[in-house]
Amino acid sequence: MIFFLRFTKFLTSLVLAALVAGLGVAAAYGTKWARELPDYRELDSLTRQLGAETKVFARDNTPLGSLIPKIGEQAISRTIVNLNEISPFMVAALIANEDRTFFQHYGLDPRGIARQFQRLARGDKVQGGSTLTNQLVKNTLLLDEYKMAQTPDRKIKEWMLSMQVERSFTKEEILQNYLNAIYWGDGGPVELYGIHSAAQAYFRTTPKNLTLAQSVYLTTLVPSAGRYFDYKTNRTTYMKPVLTRMVADGWITQAQADAAWKEKLQPRGWQVQYDASGNIVTAKLVDRKAKELKAVTTTRAPHFMGQVESELVRRFGREKVYGSGGLRVYTTLDPKIQNAVEQTSRETYYGYMTAQGQALPYGSTLAAVIIDPFTSEVLGMIGQKLVGNEPPADWNNAAQGQRQVGSTIKPLLYTAALEKGATQFTRMADQKWCTRDPGSKGGWYCPQDYEGIQTNRVMTIREGLDKSLNLVAIRVAEYVGLDTFFNKLKLLGVPPNDGTSWAAALGAVETTPVKLAAAYAPFVNGGLYRPPRYITRVTTARGEVLYDAANDTKLPTRVWSPQIAYVGLDMIRGVVNDLDDAQAGLAQRARLDNWPVAGKTGTTNGITDGSKDLWFVGTTPLYTGAVWVGKQQSGEMPKRYYSGWVSAPIWKRMMQLSHKDLTPRDFPPPPAGVYYGGTPDKGILPEVNAAMVDRSYLTRDPRQGIEEELPQAPRYRETSYASASSGTDPRTVVIDIDKTTGKIATEFTPPANVVQRRVDIEQLPGYAPDSNPQPLRDEQADPDAVKLVRSQVGGTPVPNETQSSSPQQNQKP
Numbered sequence: 001m002i003f004f005l006r007f008t009k010f011l012t013s014l015v016l017a018a019l020v021a022g023l024g025v026a027a028a029y030g031t032k033w034a035r036e037l038p039d040y041r042e043l044d045s046l047t048r049q050l051g052a053e054t055k056v057f058a059r060d061n062t063p064l065g066s067l068i069p070k071i072g073e074q075a076i077s078r079t080i081v082n083l084n085e086i087s088p089f090m091v092a093a094l095i096a097n098e099d100r101t102f103f104q105h106y107g108l109d110p111r112g113i114a115r116q117f118q119r120l121a122r123g124d125k126v127q128g129g130s131t132l133t134n135q136l137v138k139n140t141l142l143l144d145e146y147k148m149a150q151t152p153d154r155k156i157k158e159w160m161l162s163m164q165v166e167r168s169f170t171k172e173e174i175l176q177n178y179l180n181a182i183y184w185g186d187g188g189p190v191e192l193y194g195i196h197s198a199a200q201a202y203f204r205t206t207p208k209n210l211t212l213a214q215s216v217y218l219t220t221l222v223p224s225a226g227r228y229f230d231y232k233t234n235r236t237t238y239m240k241p242v243l244t245r246m247v248a249d250g251w252i253t254q255a256q257a258d259a260a261w262k263e264k265l266q267p268r269g270w271q272v273q274y275d276a277s278g279n280i281v282t283a284k285l286v287d288r289k290a291k292e293l294k295a296v297t298t299t300r301a302p303h304f305m306g307q308v309e310s311e312l313v314r315r316f317g318r319e320k321v322y323g324s325g326g327l328r329v330y331t332t333l334d335p336k337i338q339n340a341v342e343q344t345s346r347e348t349y350y351g352y353m354t355a356q357g358q359a360l361p362y363g364s365t366l367a368a369v370i371i372d373p374f375t376s377e378v379l380g381m382i383g384q385k386l387v388g389n390e391p392p393a394d395w396n397n398a399a400q401g402q403r404q405v406g407s408t409i410k411p412l413l414y415t416a417a418l419e420k421g422a423t424q425f426t427r428m429a430d431q432k433w434c435t436r437d438p439g440s441k442g443g444w445y446c447p448q449d450y451e452g453i454q455t456n457r458v459m460t461i462r463e464g465l466d467k468s469l470n471l472v473a474i475r476v477a478e479y480v481g482l483d484t485f486f487n488k489l490k491l492l493g494v495p496p497n498d499g500t501s502w503a504a505a506l507g508a509v510e511t512t513p514v515k516l517a518a519a520y521a522p523f524v525n526g527g528l529y530r531p532p533r534y535i536t537r538v539t540t541a542r543g544e545v546l547y548d549a550a551n552d553t554k555l556p557t558r559v560w561s562p563q564i565a566y567v568g569l570d571m572i573r574g575v576v577n578d579l580d581d582a583q584a585g586l587a588q589r590a591r592l593d594n595w596p597v598a599g600k601t602g603t604t605n606g607i608t609d610g611s612k613d614l615w616f617v618g619t620t621p622l623y624t625g626a627v628w629v630g631k632q633q634s635g636e637m638p639k640r641y642y643s644g645w646v647s648a649p650i651w652k653r654m655m656q657l658s659h660k661d662l663t664p665r666d667f668p669p670p671p672a673g674v675y676y677g678g679t680p681d682k683g684i685l686p687e688v689n690a691a692m693v694d695r696s697y698l699t700r701d702p703r704q705g706i707e708e709e710l711p712q713a714p715r716y717r718e719t720s721y722a723s724a725s726s727g728t729d730p731r732t733v734v735i736d737i738d739k740t741t742g743k744i745a746t747e748f749t750p751p752a753n754v755v756q757r758r759v760d761i762e763q764l765p766g767y768a769p770d771s772n773p774q775p776l777r778d779e780q781a782d783p784d785a786v787k788l789v790r791s792q793v794g795g796t797p798v799p800n801e802t803q804s805s806s807p808q809q810n811q812k813p
Contacts, residue, residue: 054326056308058333059377059536061742064300067309067321079196083176086195087210091175092251093219097242099132100249103171107133107162133162136178179207184218185225188292192225201291202228202267212256213263216242228291231270232283267291301338303383303396304331308534316538316546327546330537332377337623340657341368341380346388348650359646360385360629361637367397368654369514370625373521376530378514379623380658395632398513399532403628405494405516406507406602406643407468408617411575412519413505414465414473415560415568416480416488424462424571424690425680428475430455437501445502447474460680462690465571466578468586468601470506477505491559492519492529507602513617513626520617521624523569523598524667527560543740550757562671563693569619569667570691573598576618578685587616590648592655594664595620599651601643612636616647621667623658627651673697733761743769 054067083091095102101109109130137158165174183191184198192198195207198218203210210218220238221227227234243257252260262278269290273281308331312321321327345366351359360366365385371378383396395401417426431454437445447470448454454471464472477485485505486496494511496504511519518532538547560568576597579585586601599618614629614637627647631637670691677692679685736745737757744767745754 054309054312054321054329056305056329056331058300058331058335058338059379060335061330062335064331064333065305066326067305067312079194080180081194081196081207083172083179086176086179086207087215089212089215089252090179090195090207090210090218092246093212093215093242094175094179094222095132096245096249096251097219098135098222099130100245102132102175105131105166107131107166108159131162132178133165133174134158136174136181137161137165139181139183140177182222183225184221185228185291188289190293192293197293201293204268211263212252212260213239213265216246216260217265217267228267229285229288231267231272231285232280235265235280301333301381302392302394303398304333304338304378304381304534306394306396307378307381307399311534312538320546326541328539328541328543329535331535332372332375332379332533333381334379337370337380337658339380340660341370341382341654342386343657344368344650344654345382345386347653348385361641361646363635364629364631364637365393365397366630366650367401367513367628368625368650369398369517370623370654370658371514371517371521371532372622373524373619373624375533376518376521377533377536380654381514393632397628397630397632401512401628402510403512403613403630403634404507404510404604406604406613406615407473408516408600408602408615409489409494409505409507409509410465410468410473411523411568411572411600412488412492412494413476413480413485414461414571415523415564416485417461417476418567418571418693419560419564420480420484421695422461422476422479423677423692424460424567425677425692426461427458428461428464428472428479429458430464430469430471433471433474435502439499439501447471447502447506459684462571462574462578462680462688463684465600466575466586466685467584468575474502474505477502488559491557492522493531494519507604513628516615516617517624517626520599520619520626522559522565523572524619524621524624525565526562526668526671527558527565528556529559530556550755561697563673563697566670566674567691567693569598572600572618573667574685574688574690575600578688586642586644587618587648589644590616590618590652592620592652592659595655595659596666597655598667599648601648603643614641614643614647616643616651618648618651618655620655620659621665622662623655625651625655627654733764735764735767737767738769741769743767745769 056064056067058064099109141161169177179195181194183193184195184201185192187197187201190197192201195218198221199205199207199210199214202218202221203214205214216239217234219242220234227238240261243252243260246252247254247257262274262276264272264274266272269285269287270283271286272283275281308329309321312327312329316327345368348360348366350362350364367383368381369378370380381396381398382392383398383400384392386392397403414422418424430449432446434444434446436443439445449470450468455469459469459472461472461476464476482501482504486500489495489504489509493515494509496509500508514532518530522529533549535547536549537545539545559565573596576587576590576599580588587599590597590599597618597620599616602613602615602617604613612630612634615627617624617626619625627650629643629647629650673694673696674691675694676689678690679688680690681688734756736749736754737743738745738749738753740753746769
């Protein structure tokens with residue numbers, strides 16, 4: 001007996017010690033986990049951050065679409081709605097199915113917690129949150145940390161956070177956040193999050209208009225969205241019990257449940273036949289993709305939209321772009337120009353090139369971009385060959401594809417030679433040239449002209465550029481110096497790769513079409529480089545201005561003097577106009593009937609005789625554009641496809657459409673210090689009158705003595721086209737804009753809301769104000785404030801609130 005008592009005492013002490021040790025360990029882990037908890041107050045903003053849409057507009061304020069956020073690499077579709085915008089049936093069905101004691105508990109279900117500990121004791125996996133609050137926490141506050149992993153520490157944190165959320169948020173707020181955050185299945189290009197996306201995907205309706213039957217169906221998909229693929233089992237096994245529970249809990253009457261059961265429900269993609277009692281006769285899934293939603297609300301300019309999104313995230317961060325209701329973004333895209341670029345791409349066919357051009361080698365794709373040379377605003381962009389109305393591939397060759405530029409680099413090299421002192425009359429030899437180069441085969445770099453044919457003549461550099469002769473270009477590079485040339489390329493936004501040597505002078509430099517177009521813009525605008533720009537203005541959904549390009553104080557980079565830039569422009573006008581096919585001309589297929597054109601072809605060679613990249617970059621007085629043709633995976637194209645026969649005609653067609661209905665004009669007149677010196681070679685170029693620079697106008701100052709404004713405090717400035725002759729842009733006018741409406745300001749616009757904007761004259765009708773503007777409301781002073789002021793100064797008593805608002809006092813005399 002004594003032994004038994006001692007054993008019992010020992011066992012009791014052991015159990016108590018184990019219990020105390022267990023409690024100590026639990027307390028230690030609990031303290032650790034409590035310190036690791038995210039801030040529960042972020043719940044409201046987090047649900048909005050995961051799904052708020054940023055709306056994007058073209059330069060004429062027409063909508064381009066909405067940017068949809070992503071979870072990982074998967075785009076999601078989620079539109080935030082308020083609880084009063086959701087059918088009461090949906091709320092009732094959700095509570096009846098997922099958390100029948102939702103309005104009684106404080107975030108935890110004791111019976112559910114007991115079940116979790118039983119599973120842990122058996123070594124089973126813990127299951128998902130048993131209350132709506134638990135599930136909301138799991139899908140928002142703990143999503144980034146655990147990625148839906150089922151672990152004991154996640155479950156404990158889930159319970160802790162649920163109690164904090166229940167103390168700080170009302171039940172209505174929790175319901176609203178839950179319905180906006182929960183996952184509802186695969187929507188094809190996007191994942192379906194939130195009740196708005198679910199209602200759209202499965203029934204093409206709004207949450208407000210969901211019927212009882214539709215609400216019950218969507219509720220059954222919350223635990224497992226895969227139930228969509230077995231409608232018959234889902235209806236009998238899951239929908240019927242939900243209706244039964246809703247009646248038992250008093251949410252609906254039995255008559256309502258019977259009517260819902262008899263509703264001939266047709267989820268998207270299903271063809272279902274019912275009998276008179278609501279039972280399924282046949283059910284067939286005829287279109288698995290019928291419930292899919294698009295990642296963007298419109299397919300307008302998807303590659304441009306991608307660049308806008310990248311720029312927004314870089315500038316503001318994802319939380320700002322997708323949080324707090326999203327942003328309102330006003331972009332540089334011109335719908336007319338974008339349509340021209342897209343139409344050109346669709347018209348371009350696959351086949352052998354002809355005199356008319358616009359023929360692509362089989363297996364190739366293309367990219368094209370047009371910018372405003374005076375602002376570098378991107379007006380139109382495509383990154384793939386378009387085929388009918390099919391959506392293009394995601395990869396944007398116009399802005400993401402780094403490709404070698406070939407001979408399109410040569411105008412930049414020759415202009416550097418002009419700056420150093422060369423003229424269009426300067427002569428270089430088209431003869432063999434070699435230099436030691438450890439990176440080249442055999443330790444020597446010996447470039448060749450196209451197909452190894454050289455003239456062995458000494459010629460002007462104008463002729464050398466017209467014919468794109470490599471041996472002339474390499475001697476120009478030797479004259480300029482690689483360091484000087486590379487520094488210019490850096491200023492123009494197309495820096496050479498590390499380790500690049502003499503091959504860079506012939507085009508072994510990688511960049512994108514949009515950046516190369518921006519590098520050509522200084523030829524037109526007087527020598528100033530600006531990086532490509534996609535965005536003009538960004539506001540919050542409430543109208544707060546976050547960015548306005550008109551306030552940008554960053555000056556453009558002076559790369560060339562106006563005189564040197566103009567002579568460089570004259571040289572690339574020669575590339576297009578000096579020679580025809582019989583004279584070995586390369587770019588005559590880029591000529592426009594009524595508009596002057598300047599530009600340069602470019603081709604890069606493959607390992608065999610095939611070409612890898614076909615380029616044309618050119619400009620008119622209004623627009624600068626680039627076209628690239630090549631294989632997506634950088635493979636070689638067939639022989640006998642030339643950039644002048646492929647890319648130049650594509651460029652010509654998109655410019656024809658872009659200039660349609662516009663009055664032709666010439667490039668700006670030459671600046672002071674430029675004169676025409678006649679033909680550089682009477683035998684080869686008898687009709688050419690080459691531009692020359694009076695060297696006395698040039699100084700060591702790279703800005704050539706021109707006074708340029710230094711950055712001051714932010715203010716609205718006119719930043720558009722600045723002609724060398726007039727200093728104004730004949731296409732535009734400055735108007736007063738009401739920044740809250742985006743329309744022309746009226747006498748009712750508060751002065752604080754008036755800003756000045758330069759807009760295209762053709763777009764003025766789009767800025768017309770409301771024909772019936774409402775005057776500002778007359779507002780009465782706060783009676784309590786008036787009473788307080790008068791009591792402080794000893795004034796007369798103030799009439800009470802009822803008197804001050806009486807009809808008699810408000811009548812007109």
